[in-house]
Amino acid sequence: MKSNQLNRGENRRVMYVENKVGKIDGVRARIGWVSFSHTGRTVYHRDKQLQRSKGQGILGNYFDVETGEEYWISGIKVRGSIAHWTGRTEIKVDVDAIKEYKRIKRCG
Numbered sequence: 001m002k003s004n005q006l007n008r009g010e011n012r013r014v015m016y017v018e019n020k021v022g023k024i025d026g027v028r029a030r031i032g033w034v035s036f037s038h039t040g041r042t043v044y045h046r047d048k049q050l051q052r053s054k055g056q057g058i059l060g061n062y063f064d065v066e067t068g069e070e071y072w073i074s075g076i077k078v079r080g081s082i083a084h085w086t087g088r089t090e091i092k093v094d095v096d097a098i099k100e101y102k103r104i105k106r107c108g
Helices: 095-106
Strands: 012-019 029-036 042-045 048-052 062-064 070-075 091-093
Touching: 012 042, 012 095, 029 095, 048 070, 091 095
Parallel strands: 029 091
Antiparallel strands: 012 029, 012 070, 029 042, 042 048, 048 062, 062 070
């Protein structure tokens, strides 16, 4: 896999995923496991295939290949907000990611 700032050369990573126009299982944002394509340009979260957007005034940095919904995907920040700079939102941590999320937060 091609290493980039988002995947850090890892195949799988706990990250912040925010739907900019809708919800992910009842909330706008989740912290959960994502995996990456070989090129690192596509992120897979749950049943979603999210491809890197090319800017052009959208709110997110990725979009759902199937629905076109915009997503903001970011690494977990040890200090401060992890939400997109455009505003705060309700965030839920996926059950299978809680242990890793807590480990990341403690490392800061």
